[in-house]
Amino acid sequence: MRIDFIVNPVSGQNDKSQVLSAIGKHLDFSLYEPRILFTTAAGEGFTLARESRADVVVAVGGDGTVSEVARGVLGSDKILGIIPCGSGDGLALHLGISRLPMLAVKALNEGSVTGIDVACMNGDPFFCTAGFGLDARVSMEFARSTRRGLPRYIELAWEQWLKKDLEQYTISGADGVLWQGKAVFVTVANANQWGNQARIAPMASLQDGDLDVVVVNPFSTLEIPDLATRLMTGRAPTSRHFLHFKGSRFHIRREADGAVHRDGDPFLSGTDFDFTLQPRVLKVMVPRGKNEKI
Numbered sequence: 001m002r003i004d005f006i007v008n009p010v011s012g013q014n015d016k017s018q019v020l021s022a023i024g025k026h027l028d029f030s031l032y033e034p035r036i037l038f039t040t041a042a043g044e045g046f047t048l049a050r051e052s053r054a055d056v057v058v059a060v061g062g063d064g065t066v067s068e069v070a071r072g073v074l075g076s077d078k079i080l081g082i083i084p085c086g087s088g089d090g091l092a093l094h095l096g097i098s099r100l101p102m103l104a105v106k107a108l109n110e111g112s113v114t115g116i117d118v119a120c121m122n123g124d125p126f127f128c129t130a131g132f133g134l135d136a137r138v139s140m141e142f143a144r145s146t147r148r149g150l151p152r153y154i155e156l157a158w159e160q161w162l163k164k165d166l167e168q169y170t171i172s173g174a175d176g177v178l179w180q181g182k183a184v185f186v187t188v189a190n191a192n193q194w195g196n197q198a199r200i201a202p203m204a205s206l207q208d209g210d211l212d213v214v215v216v217n218p219f220s221t222l223e224i225p226d227l228a229t230r231l232m233t234g235r236a237p238t239s240r241h242f243l244h245f246k247g248s249r250f251h252i253r254r255e256a257d258g259a260v261h262r263d264g265d266p267f268l269s270g271t272d273f274d275f276t277l278q279p280r281v282l283k284v285m286v287p288r289g290k291n292e293k294i
Helices: 017-026 044-051 063-073 090-095 101-110 134-144 150-161 221-232
Strands: 002-007 033-038 056-061 079-084 112-121 124-126 129-133 167-173 176-183 185-189 211-216 242-247 250-254 258-262 265-269 272-286
Touching: 002 017, 002 044, 017 033, 017 101, 044 056, 044 063, 056 063, 063 079, 063 090, 063 124, 063 265, 063 272, 079 090, 079 101, 101 272, 129 134, 129 167, 134 150, 134 185, 134 258, 134 265, 167 211, 167 242, 176 211, 176 242, 185 250, 211 250, 211 272
Parallel strands: 002 033, 002 056, 056 079, 079 272
Antiparallel strands: 112 124, 112 272, 129 185, 129 258, 167 176, 167 250, 185 211, 211 242, 250 272, 258 265
């Protein structure tokens, strides 16, 4: 079986020597014929994955790399593998894939394959989360920053919070308008988290055929520690500021152009967004025992 490793050399903490060493030491060479490819520019992961003739294509990097490679294998018979080594690793963590390279490689040897849902925003696929408001603006600043890691992300989130920049949203489902109002942020979740186990949508499943839309209403600075604790312990829905909608199709309108993120990749966009879902159309390699109810 052929396996391609598409490595982003600048993701996360940059050094991929441990990953390459783990591949050399722990990959089952009686099962796989490996090839290692390095990306040299943004977007190249998609092209390498699309052109790959391997049976399994492994994204080695963070959420952006995983998204690029996943889009490249989508619509083919190729299987997506992940060795997470980014700043957030949201999809990998939802799938139960270890951030320890040795364990992530050993999961590839187990050959446990499952199908997961793929979300689309205005026709463009994403796999983990997309969003507006505070988290989109933080993602934009994080992408511009020369420093990586969770502490830097928290620092930027605090800076954006102090600006108190709330947006007006209208969220509609199949039966019409579900909610209107101002929110700190709106997240559309396919997976259960942004990354780093920050589970903004702990109820989300990658196999239920539905999206989970989370709205967080305005709250005070004094409430941040409580909300952060709920977020990191999977209890975000217990907050009175938390609204949740579930369905296979949504339309979200906001009052002005601005930042948006899709799988942590930020960009500037307009005011109207259609969200749809394709059930179980992406084949993914997961650790043994994780191929059901993810």
